[in-house]
Amino acid sequence: MSTHEIKVERREDGGKGASRRLRHAAKIPAIVYGGGIDPVNIQLDHEKVWLASQNEWFYSSILDLSLDGQVQKVLLRDMQRHPYRQLIMHLDFQRVNENETIRASVPVHLVNVDTSPAGKTAGVVVTQELNEIEVLCLPGKLPENIEVDLGNMSVGDTVHMSDVVFPEGVQPATAIDESHNPAVAVARHARVEVADETEEGAEGDKAE
Known part of the structure; x- marks a missing residue:
């Protein structure tokens, strides 16, 4: 640290x-x-x-x-x-007391995006859905950031908090379960979103 x-x-x-x-x-x-x-x-x-x-x-x-x-x-x-x-x-x-657990928000860094299958696919955008994670740890264990490795991310994949590897001695402040497992990053086809917007615009023109 x-x-x-x-x-x-x-x-x-x-x-x-x-x-x-x-x-x-x-x-x-x-x-x-x-x-x-x-x-x-x-x-x-x-x-x-x-x-x-x-x-x-x-x-x-x-x-x-x-x-x-x-x-x-x-x-x-x-x-x-x-x-x-x-x-x-x-x-x-x-x-802070070095012997007492603290609660703090830590930035999320996405790594190896460009070398992932999704990152190397034309027309695909990898978006970061979660910018920070609130954690519990001793002060001496508090990381400056949490890296999320997306090296194996493919088109259509969603990386959730349950996929994050936390440093030793660090845990999420809120338990990860079915009701709390937010997306950290998503890989989508950008051209599909553009096409959808174009179609909606065309339908709106017709309605007028």
């Missing part, structure tokens, strides 16, 4: 006015809570966090918050963004 350290500073002032002043100073107001310790108000450098937020790991990995020379392991639990500006308004971090 990769280590991602983010330096933060303690902030004493609270309230909307103080938060507004922080944002004007290119800082992000935030809070870190949980772990049986009192919540702490903190502030972060906006530019550094904005760059980090462009990476997938920022949302799904254990982060090392460096505060007053001490490192606390946390998960990002909430991010408030400005409705139209490239501005992060507030962040919530939750402390």
Whole structure:
């Protein structure tokens, strides 16, 4: 598991006015809570966090918050963004205990699509139906992503969550059964969908 350290500073002032002043100073107001310790108000450098937020790991990995020379392991639990500006308004971090199971959403990466029978067939599109999976695991076992190998996927195949091979020590947060087994990826003939749309359009013209 990769280590991602983010330096933060303690902030004493609270309230909307103080938060507004922080944002004007290119800082992000935030809070870190949980772990049986009192919540702490903190502030972060906006530019550094904005760059980090462009990476997938920022949302799904254990982060090392460096505060007053001490490192606390946390998960990002909430991010408030400005409705139209490239501005992060507030962040919530939750402390994690390395010996306690956590619940987190992990991105899904499809691999070997181009080399699969479906990927090498003209007119076939492989679509990703599930972008992330919520898992249960110890913090040290949390993967940055879950790879789903589609190397054997053929035209017409659907890969379900029950087909996913989870890393050791990681399991889906919701049990996989007949009522919960969502599709992860599907291989379809693109030209069939186009033909269907054309036929529907033609029928609509006739009706008019």
